[in-house]
Amino acid sequence: MGRKRRSARKWRDWVSSLRHRATDARGAVTIFMIVVLAGVFLFTAVFIDYARIAAMQVQAERLTHALLRSVMSAYEPEFQSGYGLFAFGESDPNKLLDIAAADNLSYTDLDDSFNLIPLQVGDTSIAMSRPLGKYDVFNQQVQEEMKYKAPIDFTVEVVEKLRGMSIIMKETTQTVDVLNKVRVPYEKREKAIDDLIALQKKTALDVKELAKMVMHPAANRIASKNIGSIQSLADIAAQFSDYASKIAEDKKRKKNKKSAIHTEKIAKYKSNASSLISKVMPKAGLLVIQHGATYKDAAALMQTIREENQKIITIIKEAKSRAANAAYDRVSNTHTPGSTNTSANSSAEAQIAELRKNLEQLVLPEELMNRMESTYTSQQTDYAAIRQAVQVATGEAQQQVARTSGSALVLESKTIAAARLLDRYLQAYMGKPESPSGALGKIEQDVSTARAGTDTVAANEKKAKQSMKKATAMIATIAALGAGAKAANVSFDEVDGYYQSNLEFNRVVGGGSNAEKSLNSDPYDESQESMNTMDILFGGVSDVLMKSRNEFFMNEYAIHYFEPFDVMMWGNLLDSVKQRDASLAGDFPIDDLMNSGSAEEALTMLTVDQQQLEYIVYGFNGPVANLTAAYTEIFGVRLAIRTAEGLVKNARLGHPLAVLAAGIAYGVERAVMDMFDLFSKGHTDLSDYLKVEFEYRDYLRLFLLQTNNEKKMSRMLALIRYNTKINPQERDTYATAHVRTGMKVWFLPGITKMLRSGYNNSSVEQGVYYADQQADYSY
Numbered sequence: 024m025g026r027k028r029r030s031a032r033k034w035r036d037w038v039s040s041l042r043h044r045a046t047d048a049r050g051a052v053t054i055f056m057i058v059v060l061a062g063v064f065l066f067t068a069v070f071i072d073y074a075r076i077a078a079m080q081v082q083a084e085r086l087t088h089a090l091l092r093s094v095m096s097a098y099e100p101e102f103q104s105g106y107g108l109f110a111f112g113e114s115d116p117n118k119l120l121d122i123a124a125a126d127n128l129s130y131t132d133l134d135d136s137f138n139l140i141p142l143q144v145g146d147t148s149i150a151m152s153r154p155l156g157k158y159d160v161f162n163q164q165v166q167e168e169m170k171y172k173a174p175i176d177f178t179v180e181v182v183e184k185l186r187g188m189s190i191i192m193k194e195t196t197q198t199v200d201v202l203n204k205v206r207v208p209y210e211k212r213e214k215a216i217d218d219l220i221a222l223q224k225k226t227a228l229d230v231k232e233l234a235k236m237v238m239h240p241a242a243n244r245i246a247s248k249n250i251g252s253i254q255s256l257a258d259i260a261a262q263f264s265d266y267a268s269k270i271a272e273d274k275k276r277k278k279n280k281k282s283a284i285h286t287e288k289i290a291k292y293k294s295n296a297s298s299l300i301s302k303v304m305p306k307a308g309l310l311v312i313q314h315g316a317t318y319k320d321a322a323a324l325m326q327t328i329r330e331e332n333q334k335i336i337t338i339i340k341e342a343k344s345r346a347a348n349a350a351y352d353r354v355s356n357t358h359t360p361g362s363t364n365t366s367a368n369s370s371a372e373a374q375i376a377e378l379r380k381n382l383e384q385l386v387l388p389e390e391l392m393n394r395m396e397s398t399y400t401s402q403q404t405d406y407a408a409i410r411q412a413v414q415v416a417t418g419e420a421q422q423q424v425a426r427t428s429g430s431a432l433v434l435e436s437k438t439i440a441a442a443r444l445l446d447r448y449l450q451a452y453m454g455k456p457e458s459p460s461g462a463l464g465k466i467e468q469d470v471s472t473a474r475a476g477t478d479t480v481a482a483n484e485k486k487a488k489q490s491m492k493k494a495t496a497m498i499a500t501i502a503a504l505g506a507g508a509k510a511a512n513v514s515f516d517e518v519d520g521y522y523q524s525n526l527e528f529n530r531v532v533g534g535g536s537n538a539e540k541s542l543n544s545d546p547y548d549e550s551q552e553s554m555n556t557m558d559i560l561f562g563g564v565s566d567v568l569m570k571s572r573n574e575f576f577m578n579e580y581a582i583h584y585f586e587p588f589d590v591m592m593w594g595n596l597l598d599s600v601k602q603r604d605a606s607l608a609g610d611f612p613i614d615d616l617m618n619s620g621s622a623e624e625a626l627t628m629l630t631v632d633q634q635q636l637e638y639i640v641y642g643f644n645g646p647v648a649n650l651t652a653a654y655t656e657i658f659g660v661r662l663a664i665r666t667a668e669g670l671v672k673n674a675r676l677g678h679p680l681a682v683l684a685a686g687i688a689y690g691v692e693r694a695v696m697d698m699f700d701l702f703s704k705g706h707t708d709l710s711d712y713l714k715v716e717f718e719y720r721d722y723l724r725l726f727l728l729q730t731n732n733e734k735k736m737s738r739m740l741a742l743i744r745y746n747t748k749i750n751p752q753e754r755d756t757y758a759t760a761h762v763r764t765g766m767k768v769w770f771l772p773g774i775t776k777m778l779r780s781g782y783n784n785s786s787v788e789q790g791v792y793y794a795d796q797q798a799d800y801s802y
Contacts, residue, residue: 033580068230068770069770071704075139078139078140078743079140079792080794082764083762083796084796087168088800090120090123090127090476090760090798091798092121093325094758095612099749099754100112101747102155102417102749103466105582105746107584107741108155108161108802109749110154110754111151111755111758116151120149120760124147124762125144127379134739140766141766143765144762145512149761150758151758154752154753155740155751155756156750156754157529157752161736161739161740164756165580166576168580168788172579173575173579176579177567177575177579177724181721184713184717185354187709187711188710189711190372191371191375192351192561193561194375195375195554195663196475197671198375199686201338201342202679203340204338204677206547207336209331209385209680211327212332213474214556215324216395219324219325219399219767220463220470222320222321226310226402227402227448230448231449231453232306233409234442234445234448234449236255236303237255238439239445242439244439245257245261245263245438245439248261250269250289250291250292253299255299256438256441257442259299259596259608260434260438263423263426263434263600264430264431265428266289266292267426267427267429269289271427273289293424296420300420303413306408310410311406314402314403314406315403325399325458328387329392338451341578350564350566351561353565353568353569354561354565371720375671380683385680387506390632391466391469393489395704398451398466402452405452408444409445409448412444416438420438450779455468476676476678480684482682483681483685483687484608484684488546491545494691494694495542497654497695497698498651501647501650502648502651504626505645505646505647505648507626508748510626511629511630512645514745515630515631515645515646519644521744521745522642522738525740526737528752529737539643546687546688546691549691550666550690550691556656559729560660560728560729569606576736577736577739581636581726581727582636582724582727585742586633587635587723589633589718590648591702591705597699598703606700629650631648631745635742637652639730640652640723640727640735653722653726656722657701660722661694664690664709665689665697666686666687667686668693669685669688672685673685705718756802758801759797759798761763763793763795764794765791765792767791768787768791768792
């Protein structure tokens, strides 16, 4: 019993103890703080590492860019110093990247320092691309190099000079273009007119032979005369009285038993008369056929005249709306700070414009063509009436010869009637000088009036051809001199190989060079070619002013970094010959030049490195082809400008085609002189109306505007490779670097790994956070 009470008491004490312990608050704060601080610590630790990781990402990115810049600082010095281009050198980029990484992280921890972000570099790699030999890469670097220099230099050195010549050249090119186009149909038309007049005159001349067989010249009466030679129907009528009297006298003698004394003369009269009569009608019949043929041929010639005249009208009309004029106007309207109005000569411009306005005089009036047409038509109908009259007169003559008595008044009347018709015909269709007042004569007079002033054309054409021979001989002599420069071919072959390689590298089809340029032997053709060239050149300059094309920057780059040939070498070579023989002045004697002491030295200067700019423009694989092409085009430019002067100086001639012939003759002669100036001075005066120097390099600058840009780039890259012995196709300009950086994680690497830090290309491995960075760099 007592034991049970003790057990119950113990149970109550134990329950009471448990109840007391359950309600005891001592130590609760400590546990709460542990729970709270554990959460705060976890949160803080994660965000400390996250902040370190964020800072490490920035540092890693900066480090990667810095490492890549360090690597790319190893550019090719020859490209940069010689051509303003950047491309990676021949060093190993991966090795440079590793060295740069090691140098950037080679710091030493100090005892009292605390490194919050202890970076370490893992794997690194670098990939190079975009070689300089690619067109887009080369073009981009050229634009960067020339974007400030090119527009300023081109405007100051070229545009300002051409601006003063733009209007006069616009008028000249338009005028020469239309005159050259008109000249061909004009000459065909004039030849057809001459052929038509000559055809009518020839037919009329044959009719004159018939007139002589009838009666020429016509008279109001036919005087009697003794029997004699019979050349016409008029002679038959004139001698009939004597013929009849002799027959009567012989009859009378017979009655008186006397012998006839006029038998021979009577027989002669009858024989001569019959012989003439037998010729008249066949002649008249043949002339009917001839007039039919004349009419047919004349109609064909008249059609040619009308067609060619219409061509002239169309050409003149189309010339009034010439598209190329806009380019000249844009150049003329260009204004640069500090510039003044430098128009070459406003009166000269007006004179050339006036010449073009006078082109209407080259058009044949419709009234004159109608008269031409009616003249050959009436010639046929007029002859039809003549044939009828001649037939009547001839028939009467046959009857008259059969008579032995009476008078020849009827024959005389009919012969005079036929003769008068023939005279009127001859007066109308013989033309000048025999019948200047006739229908054909008046047409000739009107044609001569329209051609007034053209008498100088032939002489000027001959003069122009002689001057063209000098120009052609000059270019041919330079070409012949180059034939001896065989050693220079080696350099051209090497560059051409590089050129073809770059074309293939850029997958450009058609690596052949341009067609070789040569002068036309016909001054008219050469003048037209020169005007076409001026249209292209001013069009190119105009395009540059409107929009700075990629090609423009490339052209200016070529001008700044590639040397042209020393054009004065030819002048020096020529001077050395003239010192020995002054009579050779003005000529280009090939034999004397080849034998001069300077020729051998000159031939050594024909390598490609001495004529880089010419090679870029034309791309011929030979020591003189590029030079002669340049000189040919320069001659064309000089011819165009000098022809403008020639048109003004010869405007007094009046007839547009006469002015053209004289202007071209003047232009060719002066252009040849300009070429000698270029060879002796290295420049020419732009014009007599604008005395500014235009350098040889400036001419090439213009010619660059009309060449293929892709081939031009390949030639430049080939020359760069030749001059530096470094292949731009093997030198890259763009790099992509991959750098892996690591940093030890301080707290809870598992949670950091789980959170992945929020950055791509990152990972946590064995308590180290790794970030993969990529950087790109282009020159």
